[in-house]
Amino acid sequence: MALGFLSGNALRLDGLIERLESAEGLEDLQILIEELRDSYGVDHIVYHWVNSNGEQYGCGTYDLEWVNRYVEKGYLRVDPVVVGCYQRFHPVDWKRLDWSGKAARALMQDAIAYGIGNQGFSIPLRGPNGQFALFSLSHNCNDTEWEDFTVTNRRDLILIAHYFNQKALEFEPGRTPEASQSLSPREIEAMTLLAVGYSRAQAADTLSISEHTLRVYVESARHKLGALNTTHAVARALSRGVIVV
Amino acid sequence: MALGFLSGNALRLDGLIERLESAEGLEDLQILIEELRDSYGVDHIVYHWVNSNGEQYGCGTYDLEWVNRYVEKGYLRVDPVVVGCYQRFHPVDWKRLDWSGKAARALMQDAIAYGIGNQGFSIPLRGPNGQFALFSLSHNCNDTEWEDFTVTNRRDLILIAHYFNQKALEFEPGRTPEASQSLSPREIEAMTLLAVGYSRAQAADTLSISEHTLRVYVESARHKLGALNTTHAVARALSRGVIVV
DNA sequence: CGCCCCCTCGCTATTTCTGGGGAGGAAGAT
DNA sequence: ATCTTCCTCCCCAGAAATAGCGAGGGGGCG
Numbered sequence: 023m024a025l026g027f028l029s030g031n032a033l034r035l036d037g038l039i040e041r042l043e044s045a046e047g048l049e050d051l052q053i054l055i056e057e058l059r060d061s062y063g064v065d066h067i068v069y070h071w072v073n074s075n076g077e078q079y080g081c082g083t084y085d086l087e088w089v090n091r092y093v094e095k096g097y098l099r100v101d102p103v104v105v106g107c108y109q110r111f112h113p114v115d116w117k118r119l120d121w122s123g124k125a126a127r128a129l130m131q132d133a134i135a136y137g138i139g140n141q142g143f144s145i146p147l148r149g150p151n152g153q154f155a156l157f158s159l160s161h162n163c164n165d166t167e168w169e170d171f172t173v174t175n176r177r178d179l180i181l182i183a184h185y186f187n188q189k190a191l192e193f194e195p196g197r198t199p200e201a202s203q204s205l206s207p208r209e210i211e212a213m214t215l216l217a218v219g220y221s222r223a224q225a226a227d228t229l230s231i232s233e234h235t236l237r238v239y240v241e242s243a244r245h246k247l248g249a250l251n252t253t254h255a256v257a258r259a260l261s262r263g264v265i266v267v
Numbered sequence: 268m269a270l271g272f273l274s275g276n277a278l279r280l281d282g283l284i285e286r287l288e289s290a291e292g293l294e295d296l297q298i299l300i301e302e303l304r305d306s307y308g309v310d311h312i313v314y315h316w317v318n319s320n321g322e323q324y325g326c327g328t329y330d331l332e333w334v335n336r337y338v339e340k341g342y343l344r345v346d347p348v349v350v351g352c353y354q355r356f357h358p359v360d361w362k363r364l365d366w367s368g369k370a371a372r373a374l375m376q377d378a379i380a381y382g383i384g385n386q387g388f389s390i391p392l393r394g395p396n397g398q399f400a401l402f403s404l405s406h407n408c409n410d411t412e413w414e415d416f417t418v419t420n421r422r423d424l425i426l427i428a429h430y431f432n433q434k435a436l437e438f439e440p441g442r443t444p445e446a447s448q449s450l451s452p453r454e455i456e457a458m459t460l461l462a463v464g465y466s467r468a469q470a471a472d473t474l475s476i477s478e479h480t481l482r483v484y485v486e487s488a489r490h491k492l493g494a495l496n497t498t499h500a501v502a503r504a505l506s507r508g509v510i511v512v
Numbered sequence: 513c514g515c516c517c518c519c520t521c522g523c524t525a526t527t528t529c530t531g532g533g534g535a536g537g538a539a540g541a542t
Numbered sequence: 543a544t545c546t547t548c549c550t551c552c553c554c555a556g557a558a559a560t561a562g563c564g565a566g567g568g569g570g571c572g
């Protein structure tokens with residue numbers, strides 16, 4: 023086994039990241055991830071985008087069979103890797119997660135049956151608009167070997183995961199932020215106050231204007247944002263970064 | 268000027284990250300960030316945590332005077348660096364941001380007057396519960412020099428920023444107080460539907476439940492999120508990454 | 513000089529949300 | 543076996559938001 027032979031090889035990392043940066047589609051990422059797996063000598067590497075709706079998207083070296091089973095069984099919602107990474111910032115060794123749940127243990131057994139490997143290491147990735155993805159490596163070996171591998175390659179892997187996600191964000195299907203008209207300063211102030219819980223009356227008072235005037239701002243902002251109601255407008259403004267709360 | 272003399276020095280990076288990992292408080296981070304500034308030979312480095320309540324927190328080498336002015340003037344809400352990074356995943360050169368707004372230009376002039384530097388480079392950082400932070404470098408030099416510096420040190424800086432944020436998350440003041448209250452699946456569904464513009468009646472219909480039941484979810488979610496009304500609750504849920512639109 | 517956008521204010525009527533209250537069943541955790 | 547959490551449903555009165563109609567002054571731009 024060539025676990026981590028790449029370690030410390032700065033040139034190789036540079037080359038990899040360059041190739042990552044010049045990738046032009048999911049197919050390129052798929053090719054790269056397979057090469058990456060071979061270079062690191064691990065069983066599997068997966069980049070896995072978890073949408074809020076439960077939709078999934080990504081690439082990796084898992085068997086299609088396993089991926090389908092994972093989706094069918096709705097493992098996403100009980101997978102300690104996903105849940106654990108969702109609550110953490112730093113990369114995690116799968117061993118350190120909470121596998122005590124019934125569903126979790128069933129998943130683990132199932133995963134091993136599909137040849138996923140007893141060891142794993144996942145890096146949480148977060149982008150704008152609540153994007154959340156995972157970059158995971160899994161392997162079959164003992165604890166010491168895995169510990170050595172993760173300690174040695176941790177930094178490189180963080181970087182690779184970062185560049186991987188950067189690319190994946192570019193390829194995201196259907197994320198076309200319609201050219202929204204920009205809000206006027208007053209509109210932004212009004213929306214911001216509503217977003218922090220003020221009622222229209224309170225917001226108007228805070229801005230020292232009549233409630234009616236404030237309403238005009240909110241209505242105007244709502245139309246500009248193409249929103250159906252105030253709550254929707256605030257949500258859109260937040261998602262688009264028009265206001266910051 | 269020793270801009271970027273550290274570049275390519277893997278040993279130095281290793282040492283730095285080790286020291287970062289052994290930091291035990293914000294004071295240590297402050298010391299480290301000052302050393303980092305000297306090592307890189309840039310004018311300023313700042314780690315800046317933007318809390319979902321609009322509170323700010325962090326450390327850096329800016330003058331206290333400027334920091335106070337920034338907060339007082341509410342520059343956070345108009346700063347193209349913050350807004351721009353909020354919508355991006357990859358690090359950004361300040362030059363590439365949109366400085367066309369009136370407030371933005373006023374901010375820039377003000378910043379230069381306080382000796383911030385005409386060049387800048389910021390790395391967006393995102394953690395659990397919608398945490399958002401910035402790791403920024405700023406300097407006074409011409410475009411070419413800055414370009415060289417950022418291209419050379421980009422990867423190291425990403426790593427440093429990552430470890431910096433990891434540490435800062437550990438030191439977060441009110442880390443577990445109310446953030447732990449997680450929403451139930453139904454509550455998340457309800458909030459998500461409201462966030463995309465559904466009225467309560469529509470949302471209830473979509474979920475095939477009575478409007479009353481939906482209301483219970485929304486109320487429950489509102490209490491868990493410590494929100495004053497529905498709009499506020501949706502805003503908080505979005506900011507914390509509990510729901511995604 | 514118009515034109516357009518921004519800021520400010522007023523009125524009415526209808527619909528929707530808010531904030532309490534209570535109640536029962538199902539599932540999982542201790 | 544009990545306890546908690548979640549899901550589901552119901553009532554009511556008052557507060558708030560929405561949709562539509564207005565008006566006028568100020569500033570920038572061609």
